[in-house]
Amino acid sequence: MAExxxxxxxxxxxxxxETAGLRTFRQGFGVTFTIPAGRIEFIHLPIPTPVIVGNDRATLDKVLVLFHARQTSEIVEVHVFDGPRRISRFSEMRLSGDHSQGVDTRNVFTVRQPDIAFGIGVTLRVNNTSASSDSELFISSFGGDFFHNL
Incomplete structure (x- = not known):
């Protein structure tokens, strides 16, 4: 069998x-969330998941999030879930700037979790470090790399 x-x-x-009423602007090429001054918000990303292919359960190798943390926004944590179970957590980060146009070292998160059972969800914890002005988080795309032994 080959991977x-x-x-x-x-x-x-x-x-x-996660917060109902958070200002959200959707366009054909992505979404912009306005993060209020001094707030932390959680943004959820559902990844279509090939749980079983040819009787083999998937291994999630990595998740990728193309984002632009504008003004004073920072991604400070990334949580990866398989259904109800958190399978990975990346914390103590301060990801900012434009990483929305392609894959780079700041928007790839290596997970390497075998036996995916339900479906992958990614949660971003986003902090606005300004106490006085709103900032934005733009997401152009997100995804996952999976392996199957076929």
Missing amino acids: KLYASWASGYTAFP
């Missing part, structure tokens, strides 16, 4: 905030 790669991506406009 086969399966990449699954979704448009950024499918991301959604």
Whole structure:
């Protein structure tokens, strides 16, 4: 059997905030969330997941998030879930700047979790470091690299 790669991506406009009423602007090429001054917000990213292919459960190799943390926004944590179970957590980060146009060292998170059972969800913890002005987080796309032994 050989290890086969399966990449699954979704448009950024499918991301959604945890806080109802958070200002959200969706366009065909992504979504912009306005993070109020001094607030922390959670943004959720559902990744289409090939759980089983040819009787083999997927291994999630990595998740990728194309983002632009504008003004004083920073991604400070990334949580990866397989259904109800958190399988990975990346913390103590301060990711800012424009990483929305392609894959780079700041928007790839290596997970390497075998036996994916339900479906992958990614949660971003976003901090606005300004106490006086709003800032924005733009997401153009997100996805995951999966492996199957076929």
